[in-house]
Ligand SMILES: NC(=O)C1=CN([C@@H]2O[C@H](COP(=O)(O)OP(=O)(O)OC[C@H]3O[C@@H](n4cnc5c(N)ncnc54)[C@H](O)[C@@H]3O)[C@@H](O)[C@H]2O)C=CC1
């Protein structure tokens with residue numbers, strides 16, 4: 340049988356057009372210029388977002404704007420949706436994408452820490468694509484976890500102190516984060532599990548939930564081994580979230596965000612470190628994330644044929 344040649348461009352809809360969304364739009368220029376991909380991007384308030392457009396990308400509203408396509412209209416015409424708007428937006432719009440039978444690339448992987456939402460997003464008929472985001476090495480970590488070879492999985496994320504300020508913090512904590520100097524050294528602001536971590540720092544520790552996803556352990560699932568007895572992904576993830584330990588550190592000397600992973604067990608000892616260049620659009624976000632998301636988009640589109 341001859342391979343299918345797709346004549347019409349793939350219609351990709353970004354949910355969120357901030358630092359990651361705009362970087363992804365730039366990275367997809369080869370496909371866009373070749374007429375193989377059409378890109379739309381949804382924002383809540385297109386009117387105020389207008390000055391941050393990217394040529395060739397049509398803006399869509401999830402809010403009340405007039406004079407541009409609405410989210411339901413754009414969703415009805417999309418082949419692939421790419422969430423890069425935040426954990427709340429993933430929860431608000433992700434389920435309708437999956438329920439419509441459209442594949443969804445998830446950047447705010449922290450959304451999967453909510454067990455009900457995880458179950459909904461994994462239920463189909465649309466397929467969920469979980470991006471690696473700012474970290475990786477998941478081939479080795481998943482291989483070890485699939486074989487039951489990991490007892491302990493840890494991640495330590497280090498960021499500039501001001502990027503960790505959150506509205507719920509006491510004034511003294513906010514002040515300390517603002518006043519931390521490089522010579523003060525690192526200050527641990529959180530230690531615990533990914534679920535609690537993402538509740539408190541939804542824009543900083545998606546990587547921790549991504550690590551739990553990668554190490555959930557699914558022996559033989561991809562090749563059909565295990566049959567009906569194989570636990571579902573959502574159950575495996577719930578257990579994996581209990582195993583991963585997270586530390587979030589503020590360090591005024593950390594010019595680049597740093598993620599250090601240590602996984603140990605019968606499979607051995609895996610130590611990984613990531614220090615990404617900052618996003619060209621937002622220095623608080625690792626530039627690596629948009630690179631990973633772009634790769635996931637290309638993989639999802641290639642699977643469509
Ligand atoms: N998996 C990973 O390694 C990483 C994941 N992330 C996730 O990606 C998200 C986006 O990151 P950035 O682009 O740096 O943030 P950003 O704040 O620059 O951009 C987010 C954009 O989404 C828009 N938005 C929010 N809710 C929306 C809604 N309901 N409808 C339409 N638009 C909406 C905002 O207006 C904003 O323009 C983060 O909040 C985080 O959850 C970020 C970094 C790494």
Ligand SMILES: O=C([O-])CC(=O)C(=O)O
Pocket residue numbers: 472473541542543544545546547596597623624625626628
């Ligand atoms: O961009 C990064 O370094 C990682 C990040 O914020 C997240 O995982 O939420």
